Amino acid sequence: MKAGIVVFPGTNRERDMAIALKGASGRAPAMLWHRETALPDLDLVVLPGGFSHGDYLRSGAMAAHAPIMRAVRDFAARGGYVLGVCNGFQILTEAQMLPGALLRNAGMRFLSHDCRLRVERADTVFTRGWSQGDQFRAPMAHGDGNYAADPDTLDRLEGEGRVAFRYADGNPNGSARAIAGVFSDDLRICGLMPHPEDLVDPLMGGIDGKPLFDGLVEAFVQ
Amino acid sequence: MKTVDQGLAREFGLTADEYAKLLGIMGRTPSLTELGIFSVMWSEHCSYKSSRVWLKTLPTTAPWVIHGPGENAGVVDIGQGLAAIFKMESHNHPSFIEPYQGAATGVGGILRDVFTMGARPVANLNALRFGSPENPNTRRIVDGVVRGVGGYGNCVGVPTVGGEINFHPSYDGNPLVNAMTVGVARQDRIFLSAAAGIGNPVVYVGSRTGRDGIHGATMASAEFDEDAQAKRPTVQVGDPFVEKLLIEACLELMATDAIVAIQDMGAAGLTSSSVEMAGKGGVGIDLDLDAVPQRETGMTAYEMMLSESQERMLIVIRPDRADMARAIFDKWELDFAVIGHLTDTGHIVVRHQGRVEADIPLAPLADEAPLYRRPTAPSPAPAPLGAMHDPVGIEDALVTLIGCPDIASRAWVWDQYDSTVGGQTVRRPGAADAAVVRIEDTTLGLALTTDCTPRYVAADARLGGAQAVAEAWRNLTAVGARPLAVTDNLNFGNPEKPEVMGQFADAIAGMGEACRALDFPVVSGNVSLYNETRQPDGSTVSILPTPAIGGLGVLEDAGSAIGIGLKDGQELVLLGATAGALGQSLWLREIHGREDGAPPSLDLAAERRTGDFVRERILSGAVSACHDLSDGGLLVGIAEMAMAGEVGIKLDVPASGISPHAYWFGEDQGRYLLCVDDAAGLIERARRAGIEARPLGRTGGDGLTLPSGATISLARLRTAHRAFFPALMDR
Numbered sequence: 001m002k003a004g005i006v007v008f009p010g011t012n013r014e015r016d017m018a019i020a021l022k023g024a025s026g027r028a029p030a031m032l033w034h035r036e037t038a039l040p041d042l043d044l045v046v047l048p049g050g051f052s053h054g055d056y057l058r059s060g061a062m063a064a065h066a067p068i069m070r071a072v073r074d075f076a077a078r079g080g081y082v083l084g085v086c087n088g089f090q091i092l093t094e095a096q097m098l099p100g101a102l103l104r105n106a107g108m109r110f111l112s113h114d115c116r117l118r119v120e121r122a123d124t125v126f127t128r129g130w131s132q133g134d135q136f137r138a139p140m141a142h143g144d145g146n147y148a149a150d151p152d153t154l155d156r157l158e159g160e161g162r163v164a165f166r167y168a169d170g171n172p173n174g175s176a177r178a179i180a181g182v183f184s185d186d187l188r189i190c191g192l193m194p195h196p197e198d199l200v201d202p203l204m205g206g207i208d209g210k211p212l213f214d215g216l217v218e219a220f221v222q
Numbered sequence: 223m224k225t226v227d228q229g230l231a232r233e234f235g236l237t238a239d240e241y242a243k244l245l246g247i248m249g250r251t252p253s254l255t256e257l258g259i260f261s262v263m264w265s266e267h268c269s270y271k272s273s274r275v276w277l278k279t280l281p282t283t284a285p286w287v288i289h290g291p292g293e294n295a296g297v298v299d300i301g302q303g304l305a306a307i308f309k310m311e312s313h314n315h316p317s318f319i320e321p322y323q324g325a326a327t328g329v330g331g332i333l334r335d336v337f338t339m340g341a342r343p344v345a346n347l348n349a350l351r352f353g354s355p356e357n358p359n360t361r362r363i364v365d366g367v368v369r370g371v372g373g374y375g376n377c378v379g380v381p382t383v384g385g386e387i388n389f390h391p392s393y394d395g396n397p398l399v400n401a402m403t404v405g406v407a408r409q410d411r412i413f414l415s416a417a418a419g420i421g422n423p424v425v426y427v428g429s430r431t432g433r434d435g436i437h438g439a440t441m442a443s444a445e446f447d448e449d450a451q452a453k454r455p456t457v458q459v460g461d462p463f464v465e466k467l468l469i470e471a472c473l474e475l476m477a478t479d480a481i482v483a484i485q486d487m488g489a490a491g492l493t494s495s496s497v498e499m500a501g502k503g504g505v506g507i508d509l510d511l512d513a514v515p516q517r518e519t520g521m522t523a524y525e526m527m528l529s530e531s532q533e534r535m536l537i538v539i540r541p542d543r544a545d546m547a548r549a550i551f552d553k554w555e556l557d558f559a560v561i562g563h564l565t566d567t568g569h570i571v572v573r574h575q576g577r578v579e580a581d582i583p584l585a586p587l588a589d590e591a592p593l594y595r596r597p598t599a600p601s602p603a604p605a606p607l608g609a610m611h612d613p614v615g616i617e618d619a620l621v622t623l624i625g626c627p628d629i630a631s632r633a634w635v636w637d638q639y640d641s642t643v644g645g646q647t648v649r650r651p652g653a654a655d656a657a658v659v660r661i662e663d664t665t666l667g668l669a670l671t672t673d674c675t676p677r678y679v680a681a682d683a684r685l686g687g688a689q690a691v692a693e694a695w696r697n698l699t700a701v702g703a704r705p706l707a708v709t710d711n712l713n714f715g716n717p718e719k720p721e722v723m724g725q726f727a728d729a730i731a732g733m734g735e736a737c738r739a740l741d742f743p744v745v746s747g748n749v750s751l752y753n754e755t756r757q758p759d760g761s762t763v764s765i766l767p768t769p770a771i772g773g774l775g776v777l778e779d780a781g782s783a784i785g786i787g788l789k790d791g792q793e794l795v796l797l798g799a800t801a802g803a804l805g806q807s808l809w810l811r812e813i814h815g816r817e818d819g820a821p822p823s824l825d826l827a828a829e830r831r832t833g834d835f836v837r838e839r840i841l842s843g844a845v846s847a848c849h850d851l852s853d854g855g856l857l858v859g860i861a862e863m864a865m866a867g868e869v870g871i872k873l874d875v876p877a878s879g880i881s882p883h884a885y886w887f888g889e890d891q892g893r894y895l896l897c898v899d900d901a902a903g904l905i906e907r908a909r910r911a912g913i914e915a916r917p918l919g920r921t922g923g924d925g926l927t928l929p930s931g932a933t934i935s936l937a938r939l940r941t942a943h944r945a946f947f948p949a950l951m952d953r
Contacts, residue, residue: 009554009555010377010463010466011466012377013643016645019662020645048381049643050465051463053378053463054377054461054462055462055463056463060428069920089634090708090831109369109637109638110372110376110640111637112376112636112637112638112641112642113633113637138466141376143376187416195642198645203780204645204647205650
């Protein structure tokens with residue numbers, strides 16, 4: 001699997017993501033600077049977590065307009081796969097590559113603890129490592145993870161099977177319909193708030209996040 | 223323009239004697255800028271004038287110490303060619319005035335102390351002390367400090383993995399925020415601050431300079447009065463995003479051979495960084511303030527030299543690498559300006575708009591800095607506690623203690639700190655006695671803790687100082703780590719009061735004894751004095767003396783670290799002697815409402831023997847969980863292990879001859895609980911090593927069953943344990 005990780009000023013989970021991708025594929029991902037305007041030959045582009053541009057405007061709003069985002073958009077339009085985690089998910093919604101928005105957590109506080117996620121469908125490259133209905137643990141670390149969209153959009157997402165993950169033990173940040181992650185209409189773009197990349201090593205407390213990365217590798221080998 | 227005279231010098235915090243000394247060095251009346259430079263460099267905060275004579279008595283060396291006190295942070299050898307670089311620093315006064323920014327910039331400042339030496343920061347911890355939960359102000363301060371610590375640490379992407387929190391009315395008007403950062407560097411890539419190379423350019427990088435934080439160091443060197451809020455303009459404002467860029471840009475530059483010397487602009491900003499870098503290098507420095515990147519217009523030389531704007535660094539650079547360095551900072555969108563050069567004059571010369579605003583000889587500024595051996599007065603020895611009756615019974619006392627402010631679950635706080643970023647956090651907050659972080663691309667683990675029991679220090683400073691060190695050493699041992707070194711953050715009251723100075727001197731004496739006995743040298747630290755609040759009636763309230771100890775240990779294999787959670791179907795064994803010491807215990811405070819008696823005694827030889835034995839057993843693989851005993855004593859420790867492991871225990875304890883409440887809640891030191899398969903084997907080994915050991919019972923079930931047969935369910939304990947913070951903060 002040829003993966004690339006986009007690094008914006010303020011990105012801070014790029015190393016975690018690189019460890020997870022390399023652990024699954026045996027191949028170090030390319031690190032892509034936000035000012036670049038073209039992508040190398042890739043199967044997957046990942047927008048990792050962090051505080052791009054400090055998240056001082058709105059989370060992800062500045063990064064969505066970075067030079068590299070035009071190349072990422074073109075890559076997706078050509079059928080490339082894009083994964084956005086946490087700040088990466090926020091950037092994808094700000095770039096309107098995924099529907100909805102991530103608002104301040106309902107409790108108005110940063111949340112950093114493990115949550116349980118339920119896999120809503122397992123027939124995508126991002127979720128093929130699980131079975132539908134599986135639950136897994138993932139660390140959360142965000143202040144703006146409260147997924148919001150208008151009711152029509154939410155109904156459409158549900159109807160089209162575009163909810164990727166839901167919070168399975170309560171709804172820690174107040175997300176609409178407990179949505180933790182969504183797909184684009186062609187299922188080639190996926191965004192989620194929690195961090196599967198931080199749970200891929202038994203030493204760090206478990207390997208619950210590994211099926212995401214193993215599944216991606218399997219998909220791109222075939 | 224203000225007239226510079228002794229009156230203004232007094233306003234700037236200089237005594238008449240200090241001002242006379244200044245005049246002697248200068249041979250003339252100083253300019254306002256010069257007076258400002260002297261006043262901050264000779265402030266308690268920068269000069270350690272009251273504490274230096276005592277700090278010198280601490281042990282600071284060991285074969286594994288690479289750099290002890292005197293650099294920006296301490297550096298120790300952790301093997302495989304790597305070094306751990308770490309320090310703890312206070313931001314107490316700003317955190318009372320403006321809790322969010324005070325705490326946030328505390329985190330930012332200590333991060334810079336560590337990455338300025340070439341280390342990538344890998345973990346943050348913080349030792350926090352707040353006022354009484356009943357004080358209406360406490361909630362606001364806890365909220366702001368926790369948001370500030372999280373707001374900064376989460377954004378820069380350094381995991382916050384541990385720390386401690388106490389509540390006590392003595393901190394009502396003076397909370398303590400002690401932030402610790404740990405970083406890792408290659409031993410052949412450690413950067414120091416001594417400037418060298420006459421003519422070499424002096425480069426300013428990072429945020430622009432504004433009028434924030436002017437005279438912050440002076441503010442930190444005086445007690446608070448009722449007008450504390452009027453000091454808000456002296457509090458700095460942090461920008462963690464710029465800090466993150468600065469970390470990445472500096473580490474990128476540090477991978478080259480461009481840097482001669484580097485130092486962050488912390489307290490007293492441009493003044494202290496330029497004076498210290500040139501002073502340590504024995505060179506002079508010329509600064510051209512017109513070249514300083516400024517965020518406001520019309521700033522004077524005085525304002526620029528004393529500004530404590532955050533996220534700034536000063537670098538002496540090889541001239542032939544300046545263009546390459548500038549390109550790195552351009553990439554990270556940070557200001558980069560050559561603002562001066564090194565000279566052979568031995569003076570700092572500051573020019574602004576064509577005028578020389580300051581011209582000070584550096585050697586006397588450092589060498590003749592005030593140094594005080596202030597009078598000390600002994601504190602009265604605490605009266606021994608007589609026999610105490612048990613008014614509530616063991617069950618109720620346990621439930622009360624497990625939910626009391628100093629023991630209750632800190633999850634409400636930790637849940638606001640990103641503890642997993644970096645993907646190397648092996649033991650998260652609360653899961654073990656020390657946090658454990660793996661060093662990326664190695665098997666090495668760092669174990670980290672902060673510790674102090676201020677009520678012990680208040681009762682007996684010498685014992686309390688030693689206990690804080692021993693407790694840190696114990697917490698590192700309890701995860702299986704080899705304790706290496708200490709950073710200390712000494713928070714005390716007004717040093718001009720003999721009884722406070724006596725506490726300070728005694729606490730350091732105790733710390734030194736423990737550090738020597740445990741081979742656990744002090745490699746960095748910070749002193750915060752004048753932690754007092756003047757009341758409207760003119761009296762002052764001093765904090766409990768709080769020498770916070772940050773401990774660092776290493777594990778060859780991070781995977782060998784263990785936590786505190788009990789495992790099902792095993793035996794629990796107590797190591798160390800139990801006498802039932804209730805003086806200064808939390809049981810005494812929470813059940814009887816009394817804070818008196820002598821704190822539990824400390825036997826450093828037994829401490830060493832027991833700890834070394836525990837560590838050896840953990841590394842042999844024979845121990846599945848370990849917890850040292852501290853606040854609340856034996857039964858609280860057992861309950862914490864049971865809750866963490868979600869496994870109960872049936873306690874079956876041989877008669878001890880000690881009354882039950884003293885047995886279960888006494889805070890005797892040097893003790894550990896070990897969860898093992900083979901209790902008899904462990905006890906036999908312990909006896910051979912000269913260590914007292916007792917079986918406590920078999921794990922299993924979902925409650926704590928006391929020898930009386932009464933069972934306290936884990937659910938009840940958990941409810942009590944988790945209630946305090948949400949009840950205080952979310953109402």
